[in-house]
Amino acid sequence: MLFRSDYDRVLRTMPEWDAAWVNRGIVRATLGDLLGAIADYGEAIRRNPNNHSAYHNRAKAFGALGQVDQALEDMGMALALLPEDAEAMADRAIFLDRAGRPWDAERELDGAWKRLR
16 A cells, blocks of 8 residues: 555656646545645646546545535536546536535436446
8 A cells, every 4th residue: 555655755756647646635535634635636637637537536525525516617527538437427416416406416327327337
């Protein structure tokens, strides 16, 4: 298992590696540092605007903080980059429900289920 200090070391020598920013963000989120995770995902996106995983993970961190609008925006970007991602569709359904849009959430879940078949 890699630890945050491992990613800190990697990022000091290879800061352009966007996947390392995402992975350190995952570690930070797991440890409860959601704001730090959001910053790391943002840095990954800055370095590679096509990083689906960075948008998806940042959306989940925003959602965990109750920032549903930002979560929906990032999940929309993740799905624009990888439309067949059923997990992202299911996550977006959760955020849609939290935003008071249960019918949109149901439609999104139906789409996710169809992708899994």
